[in-house]
Amino acid sequence: MDLKTLCELNGASGDEGAVRRAILDAARPLCDSVRIDRMGNVIAFQKGRKGDRRLLFSAHMDEIGFIILDATEDGLLQFRPVGDIDSRQAVSKYVLVGEKRIPGVIGALAIHLQSDEQYGHVLDYDGLYIDIGAKNRDDALADCPKGSYAYFDSGYEEFGDGFAVSKALDSRTGCCTMLRMMEKQYDADVTYAFTAQKQVGMRGSSGAAFDAQADDAIVLDCAPAADIRGVDKALKACEAGMGIAVSFMDRASIANAGLYKELMDLAQALGIPHQARRDTAGLSDAASYQRTKGGMRTCVLSVPCRYMHGPSSVIKLSDVQAQYALADAFADARKPLHK
């Protein structure tokens, strides 16, 4: 399944249904078993030719989004983010709300009507609302009841020198890589976990990790590319277009030192574009795999992603290719290079 199709599906944490169904359909013909677990993760298993190693690859299938709290008397939907979305990214965006995908826009008081004091303030979620054209509260809630999810209506486009922009690159890039890996069979037994609810606290992966039968877990995610203006030089952690970012640590997990070195050496030896991620911002599902039950060796392979957690996050496609190349090479490797 291509990245565009995956990115244009809507699946915020707790509302992953559409993504789950698409992944199930794509994975079934390629794997020995595919199941949905208790947390709503899709767990696919492919028996290896030799079964000498047990590997797990994991990518979260959920994305950031919004959820409807209520509507005002004049029919405007009040909402909050699901996952961390800077409210300043939400102003004046096109959205789709609820199961019927009702079109709406995120409105705010026009610039002309704001006092100087209001203009100085950040528009937060109390000052923003979704306008679907409803005439009153009942009219609004009829189509978009409380608890409906809403999504940026921003499709996938390729632009510039091999870049792509979409709302859900984080981490449909990882899902895309795993679906591509499934087309091969490795010597090792491989479990592919498409996890739910990462954006609200790595909840899906906690269940997936408990059931996992593997020694090593490689998490395929996105990392904020700090190669952009407005970020302190000191925070420049990885750069779009410079290859797959290998993490030694993030806010919630620490990589196995041997595994980290193995992946870096493998990339070096095979000429796969790669970079050490020089920063620990952000969380990943690796936390779950690292320390559930007896624990696993973990490491995160991240596609550098600009403007993450907004309607227009940006990646370079060559970095997704590098993510596949390194994950594939690791799954192919005959034996661990380092302990």
Add this chain to the structure above:
Amino acid sequence: MKAEAFLREVTAIPGVTGNERAAAEYIAEAFRPFSDEVTITPLNCVVARQKGDGPKVEICAHLDEIGMMVSKIEDDGCLRLECVGGVDPRVLPGMRVRVYTKEGVRLGIVGTAPIHLQRVAEKTKNYSWDTLFVDMGMPADSVRSLVRVGDTVCFEARYAALKNGRAATKTVDDRGCVAIMLEAAQRLRHMEHKADLYFVSTCQEEIGCYGALVSGFGLAPDYGVAFDVCHADTPGAPPNSTSKIDSLVASKGPFLNPFLVKKLEETAKDNGIALQVAVDPRYTGTDADELSITRSGVPMALLSLPIKYMHTNVETFDMHALTEGGRLLAHYLAQVDESWEDALWT
């Protein structure tokens, strides 16, 4: 042409103030089937005439839009922007914009630092023109060979049909009102009218109503009817600053001729068309301000289409209000005759 089809197409054509040729050419073609003659003036006003033997009336709505220009290309290839007209920079983060380069239209992303890497002090500050930039997704050399300082940058064109006949798109200000004029022009083709009618889609309104100024001088009309957008009800708006979204608004005030306004109210009533009234104690902030003092003076009426979220890419309006506006205008213009001259200031 139906108003929705017209708006979907015309709002996607760039026409940032000062660079309106493409929009002007499209609008000229839209008016041509309903006009005796259509001309585009040197500043890119579109003048569509329906001939008559009676008083000369200029009806105007502006075709230019707020937008941006490239003001600088940074060493890393990011574009810095200058706004043209009143763009609120707070609507830009995460927006996809279209950059009109020498080799055609290119997508750019208005970038900001991600939430993960912001310090607390940054999170509570609004983005300003100093902190926003456009990412073209290409190396600096490629950007420099493609983009020039002064190139136009537009909001991405989208059109969302909402519930209850409402819709959101960019540039309803003021092509929504050009659509009202077009609607009226189509109707008047099948109606009798004495007046010599000039439907003028004006340029350069957003930086000072210069199109109205020069078109008024050229045409020397007896009367004028200006069309622009006003604010529809929005939470938190100051008192008396907004109108209901579902019908047009006629303005009253010293800049507007009381007889022409009274006639508008009568026409609305006679034809069962809803019409609200707003009060402009001084400047109206529209083409009416300039046109009314052109040459020896032009008695004016001003009609407004209420929209939400003015000067953003999600300007929201009511399609019924728009088409009823066209009906109101047609019936109004069909009544203009020589007798109006004596009644103007009584």
